[in-house]
Structures are given as C-alpha cells and as structure tokens.
Amino acid sequence: MRETEYRARGNWNELKGxxxxxxxxxxxxxxxxxxxxxxxxxxxxxxxxxxxxxEIKEWIDRL
Incomplete structure (x- = not known):
C-alpha cells in the first residue's frame, strides 16, 4: 500500500469514528x-x- 493511500484510509477511519x-x-x-x-x-x-x-457534505467538511 502506498503511503498516500495509507494516510487516506487512516483519515477515513478517523472520520468514520x-x-x-x-x-x-x-x-x-x-x-x-x-x-x-x-x-x-x-x-x-x-x-x-x-x-x-x-447538509451531510457540509457536516463531513466540518469534521
């Protein structure tokens, strides 16, 4: 897995949390x-x- 892909997945996991x-x-x-x-x-x-x-897009942007 490339580093940028790893960071993107990490960010997504944090956002999901x-x-x-x-x-x-x-x-x-x-x-x-x-x-x-x-x-x-x-x-x-x-x-x-x-x-x-x-509203969902704005909410996600604020997280």
Whole structure:
C-alpha cells in the first residue's frame, strides 16, 4: 500500500469514528464508501441521519 493511500484510509477511519460518535446508530455498513458511488452513499446517509445531501457534505467538511 502506498503511503498516500495509507494516510487516506487512516483519515477515513478517523472520520468514520467521528461520524459514529455523533450518530451512534450508524453501522460500519452505513459508512462503507465505494469509489464512484458517492450519490448512492450520500442517499443512504441521508436516510440514516435525516439530513439533506448538502447538509451531510457540509457536516463531513466540518469534521
């Protein structure tokens, strides 16, 4: 694994932890992100946390 890929995964794991802290009912499956499926993932998150896609993007940016 390249160093930049390792750092990106580490950052994502840290972000997932913060998201779970704020929304304790989020599961690892909810937070599984697949390359090229951002809209699908955002839709899933939208259903789970009750926010718009725009609000979710802003929330993630603030974390």
């Amino acid at each position: 913060k998201m779970k802290q704020q929304y304790g009912d989020l599961t690892d499956d909810d937070l599984t992100y697949e390359e090229g499926r951002q809209d699908e993932w955002l839709g899933r998150m939208q259903q789970r946390v009750g926010k718009t896609k725009h």
